[in-house]
Amino acid sequence: MKLKAIRFRTHYWRPGTDYATEIAETIKNRVADNDIVAVSEKAISTASGHLIDEARVRPSKLSKLLVDPWITRVWAGPLGRITKLKDTTIDNLRNYPREEGAAHKQVALSTVGLLQSLRHYSEGGIDASNLPFSYVSLPLADSYESASRIRDAVKENTGKDVTVMIVDGDTTYSWRNLHIAPRNVSTPGLIHLGGFLTFIIGRICGLRARQTPIAISGNPINPDRALWLARRFHRLCAGGAGRTVWSMSSKMDTGLTGVTWEMLESVDHYPVSILRLTD
Numbered sequence: 001m002k003l004k005a006i007r008f009r010t011h012y013w014r015p016g017t018d019y020a021t022e023i024a025e026t027i028k029n030r031v032a033d034n035d036i037v038a039v040s041e042k043a044i045s046t047a048s049g050h051l052i053d054e055a056r057v058r059p060s061k062l063s064k065l066l067v068d069p070w071i072t073r074v075w076a077g078p079l080g081r082i083t084k085l086k087d088t089t090i091d092n093l094r095n096y097p098r099e100e101g102a103a104h105k106q107v108a109l110s111t112v113g114l115l116q117s118l119r120h121y122s123e124g125g126i127d128a129s130n131l132p133f134s135y136v137s138l139p140l141a142d143s144y145e146s147a148s149r150i151r152d153a154v155k156e157n158t159g160k161d162v163t164v165m166i167v168d169g170d171t172t173y174s175w176r177n178l179h180i181a182p183r184n185v186s187t188p189g190l191i192h193l194g195g196f197l198t199f200i201i202g203r204i205c206g207l208r209a210r211q212t213p214i215a216i217s218g219n220p221i222n223p224d225r226a227l228w229l230a231r232r233f234h235r236l237c238a239g240g241a242g243r244t245v246w247s248m249s250s251k252m253d254t255g256l257t258g259v260t261w262e263m264l265e266s267v268d269h270y271p272v273s274i275l276r277l278t279d
Helices: 019-027 041-046 063-066 068-073 080-081 087-094 099-111 145-158 197-202 223-237 244-252 262-263
Strands: 002-010 034-040 050-051 136-138 163-174 176-183 208-217 269-278
Touching: 002 019, 002 223, 019 034, 019 041, 019 145, 019 269, 034 050, 034 145, 034 223, 041 136, 041 163, 050 269, 063 099, 063 262, 068 080, 068 087, 080 087, 080 197, 145 208, 163 197, 163 223, 176 197, 176 223, 197 223, 223 269
Parallel strands: 034 163
Antiparallel strands: 002 269, 034 269, 050 136, 163 176, 163 208
16 A cells, blocks of 8 residues: 655643644645545644653662663663664763753653663653743643544544544554554553563564554554554654754754744644555
């Protein structure tokens, strides 16, 4: 089958944005029946206000250990080499900020648990990119409900029946028909071993890495096809202000916590795309 992809540039969705209505209005002149509407989980989480200001978080002794030595010595050392991290990534981990990093790990411990906190980034869907100051977004508590809300809004505003897929930028690793997701998701056919173990196994074994469709509302999609579509959508998103806090702060020419709402609003954002399959 052939894929026609249409991406849409939007304004930055600050907390309080009615994302379902925004999406329906954005795509109304291009959407057709049976289209797949792909949406960034990060954008929905931000619009929904699922954020934590890590500047207000008090780190524990364990969270400090997860920074030094775990991140700065283990991940930036043997574990980084074993999992074939890029040199720039290892350099960033070696210089991982102690105070801010410990607060971040404390948030991970409190919200997604120890096994996810052992990740060097994107712990259980927690994300600091494309957010200002010390804010991080949390994973959606009910991603299927969010996908269904968008689907209903599109139907109400356009009269079109679509399938909605919400995508997390973190990767699922595949070997043939085995798909190991970085966290528990509602998408059928994706299993979960724990974020840390998923990453280690996927990287060491050289498994195929694609972004994760965390929820699908509408027509069922084969798991492998859903992963293929999620990968294509991720490329269309273009990264906004940056795919990591390091690239974001570098692009904005400021410190890791120096990005503002206004800076983010000055950047093009593509949180939604139409993916149309044709014969």
